Amino acid sequence: MNIGAMAAASGVSAKMIRHYEKIGLVGASARSTAGYRQYGERDVHALRFIRRARDLGFSLEQIGQLLSLWQDTRRSSAxxxxxxxxxxxxxxxxxxxxTAMRDTLVTLARDCCGDERPDCPILDGLASTPVHPDGPKREPSR
Amino acid sequence: MNIGAMAAASGVSAKMIRHYEKIGLVGASARSTAGYRQYGERDVHALRFIRRARDLGFSLEQIGQLLSLWQDTRRSSAxxxxxxxxxxxxxxxxxxxxTAMRDTLVTLARDCCGDERPDCPILDGLASTPVHPDGPKREPSR
DNA sequence: CTAAAGCTTCCCATCATGGGAAGGTCAACA
DNA sequence: TGTTGACCTTCCCATGATGGGAAGCTTTAG
Structure with missing residues (x-):
């Protein structure tokens, strides 16, 4: 199985499979004489495992640990x-x-009539709400 | 006011103030003869505005638009x-x-006894849950 | 034989933020 | 005056997960 078929079978893009190999999350696969990566069923299982863990929001570092535990039959479930x-x-x-951001923003937006006039409680709020010294832990915006 | 005092007054780090200037989110400040950035009260207001908008999770691009609207007295609140x-x-x-991730994970973890034995519903879930073809829109993990 | 699809590696971009180097400036103090 | 330390400057690099795209080789179908 080439990397494209593997991507389709596992739900992980070819780009990402190569990346996971480079950072050592998965071992290097066998190669054909032309240098094409070759995969088997076992690899599909591992990549699907990774994909599901990503779907649950685990970081790649955590997934590395999960993979180790998965492969260690003497692990403790603890x-x-x-x-x-x-x-x-x-x-x-x-x-x-x-949720805190959303609640604050809902409050500001609720009082904004949203018509053609310039008065806007949202801008007023941004211009006058005190700055919390350490600020909230910010999520990346996207 | 130098950039350090500005950072303290606005809650935005000096590093970020320079960055916001470079990407044009704020205009270039005046400079002392030695090349130090010089700020006044107006700049404090603008940077606090930015800081609060970031605290609400707006992207820098959105903040640019918010700043434009803020400075435009003929804006419509709409x-x-x-x-x-x-x-x-x-x-x-x-x-x-x-929340969907959390709920799934709570379900898996609830059934994991978490003792010294290797049996683990969490790993089993990761190894066998079907892969949703398009997957959830993933948040960056941190 | 040729064209298309698939593979390879390599570099760059995203987004907001910070770390750190190399070097100039300024204030206070002996 | 000289020194020290805090502050400033620019520049480059890193993060984390992912994707885009180029240049070039391989395989497959027609």
Missing amino acids: EVKRLAEAHLADLDERIRNL | EVKRLAEAHLADLDERIRNL
């Missing part, structure tokens, strides 16, 4: 759970931050 | 509101995505 709980705490914090 | 609503929709989507 280790896995610890990792998952840490990620859960992270998700919760991000949700809290985003 | 334009501001449209921008805010767009950002609100964005926030809501990100919250939804993160």
Whole structure:
């Protein structure tokens, strides 16, 4: 199986498969005589695992640890759970931050009549709300 | 006022102030004979505005538009509101995505006893849950 | 044989932010 | 006066996950 078929089978783009190989998240695959990467069923399972972990928002570093645990039959489930709980705490914090932003913005927008006049509580809020010294932990905007 | 005092007064780091100048979000400041940036009260207001907009999760591009509207006394509040609503929709989507991740992960973790044994529903879930073809819109992991 | 599709590597871009180097400036203090 | 330390300047590089695209080679179908 070439990298394109692998991408289709795993849901991970060819670009990303190469990247994961370069950073050592997955081992280097076998190569054809022409240098094409060659994959088997086992690789599909590993990449699907990665894809699902990404879908749950795990970082590639955490996924590396999850893969190690997955392949270690003598792991303790406690280790896995610890990792998952840490990620859960992270998700919760991000949700809290985003929700706080949303609530503030909803409040500002609610009072903005949104017509042709220039008076705008949203701009007023941005111009006058006190700056929280340390600021919220900012999410990347996209 | 030098850039350090400006950073303290506005809550925006000196590094970022220079960056915002370079990308044209704020105009170039006056300079002392030695080339030091010199700021006044008006600049403090503008940078605080930027800081607060960042705290609400607006992108720098959106902030540029907000600044334009802020400085345009003939703006319509409708334009501001449209921008805010767009950002609100964005926030809501990100919250939804993160919440979906959290809920899935909570379900997996709930069934993991987290002791010394290797059996782990979290890893099992990652290894067997079907891959959603297009996947969720992924948040950057941090 | 040729054209298209697929593969390779390599470099660059995103977005907001920060780290750090190399070097100039300014204030205070002995 | 000289020195020290805090502050400023510009410039380059890094982050994290992903994608775009170029230049060039291989494979496959017609």
